[in-house]
Amino acid sequence: MSLKKKLGMGVASAALGLALIGGGTYAYFSDTAEATGNFAAGTLQLSTNPTEIINVTNIKPGDTMLRSFDLNNDGSLDIAKILLKTSYTVTDAKGGNTEDFGKHIRVNFLYNGDKVDDVIWNTTLDKLQSLSPDVIAGNIFSPWLGERGGKLAAGTHDKLxxxxxxxDNKEDQNQFQGDSLQLKWTFEGKQGAGVAK
Structure with a gap:
């Protein structure tokens, strides 16, 4: 065997030896494990049925109009608090009104469901429009949804x-003849406090 072949064979043997030694230093037992997680947020979905609670014409002082509507929680989370925002616009048919028509429309909030014989709270539209949502929530929705502790549970509805x-204030109310009032109620559902899951 020539010197070149011996040197080549020696270099190859040394390289193989180093590879085996190097490879051996990384040999060990191993194992793996995986863990996964999933987070899905719940939903709040508040709706009313019907969406138009009242539509009347030809009203006069002394008239009362009883209406019901369903407040629905179509979401997956309980609604712990319901806020109500009131707004309205008045169309003055004759012009020159000295008073707000909303001061003469009283809202009597009645008990939930078939318990319509008791008024839980009443106020005029103009006052209702200026009240804070927390005052309204405490005075209206807590009693209205009383059997559930003021909450509207997920997947349920209440008839209100x-x-x-x-x-009829027993005074001249002629200025309101022909007037109209467009009412808008905006209900807002709020979640409860977070809990350990």
Whole structure:
């Protein structure tokens, strides 16, 4: 065997030896494990049925109008608090009104369901429009949804009753003849406090 072949064979043997030694230093037992997680947020979905609670014409002082509507929680989370925002616009048919028509429309909030004989709270539309949502929530929705502790549970609905009254103040109310009032109620559902899961 020539010197070149011996040197080549020696270099190859040394390289193989180093590879085996190097490879041997990384040999060990091993194992793996995986863990996964999933987070799915719940939903709040509040709706009313019907969406138009009242639509009447030809009202006069002393008239009352009893209406009901369903407040639905179509979401997956309980609604712990319901806020109500009131707004309205008045169309003055003759012009020159000295008073707000909303001051003469009283809202009588009645007990939930078939318990329509008791008023839990009443106020006029103009006052209702200026009240803070927390005052309204405490005075209206806690009693209205009383059997559930003021909550609207996920997947449930409640039938709520409200009476509107054109208050007869025993004075001249001629300025309101032909007037109209467009009412908008915006209900907002709020989640409860977070809990350990």
């Amino acid at each position: 009753w409200v009476q509107f009254e054109f208050v």
